[in-house]
Amino acid sequence: xxxxxxxxxGWRVKDQPSMVGTIEFDELPQLSHLxxxxxxxxxxxxxxxxxxxxxxxxxxxxxxxxxxxxLTRPMPEAERAMLHKLIAVLAxxxxxxxxxxxxxx
Numbered sequence: 001x002x003x004x005x006x007x008x009x010g011w012r013v014k015d016q017p018s019m020v021g022t023i024e025f026d027e028l029p030q031l032s033h034l035x036x037x038x039x040x041x042x043x044x045x046x047x048x049x050x051x052x053x054x055x056x057x058x059x060x061x062x063x064x065x066x067x068x069x070x071l072t073r074p075m076p077e078a079e080r081a082m083l084h085k086l087i088a089v090l091a092x093x094x095x096x097x098x099x100x101x102x103x104x105x
Contacts, residue, residue: 002105003049007093011052011101018096021089022105025049030082037073040066042086046102053102060093060100 002024008017023031023046035043042063045053055063067090070083093100 003046004103004105005089006101006103007089007096007098008101009098011054011103017101018092020092021085023049023085023102027082030079033075033079034070034083034086037075037079038066038070042066042090046086050104052104055093055100055102057094057097057099060090064090064094 002022004019005021005023006017006019009015011017028047028049031043031047034040035047040063042055042059045055064087067083067087071087075083089100
């Protein structure tokens with residue numbers, strides 16, 4: 001089970017989104033730990049790997065504002081790797097000025 005993270009005008013193949021990341025089921029503990037560190041709407045929504053999600057350009061900016069401060073906090077490497085993955089995906093979407101889609105696979 002994976003949760004694919006795509007950036008573009010839509011998540012369907014015809015929309016030709018850019019596949020920029022995946023969250024695997026076994027990575028849920030890292031999401032949980034990050035959520036304990038920062039109560040963030042983005043982390044809440046992507047924690048449900050069984051429900052598709054869509055994030056607007058404004059929501060992407062808000063998520064980055066909430067997650068970037070975590071970079072300065074000490075944390076285990078697995079959590080830090082997840083944080084880096086999420087920030088990279090959000091930054092890619094922000095640089096493209098396009099929505100982010102999380103699609104249950």
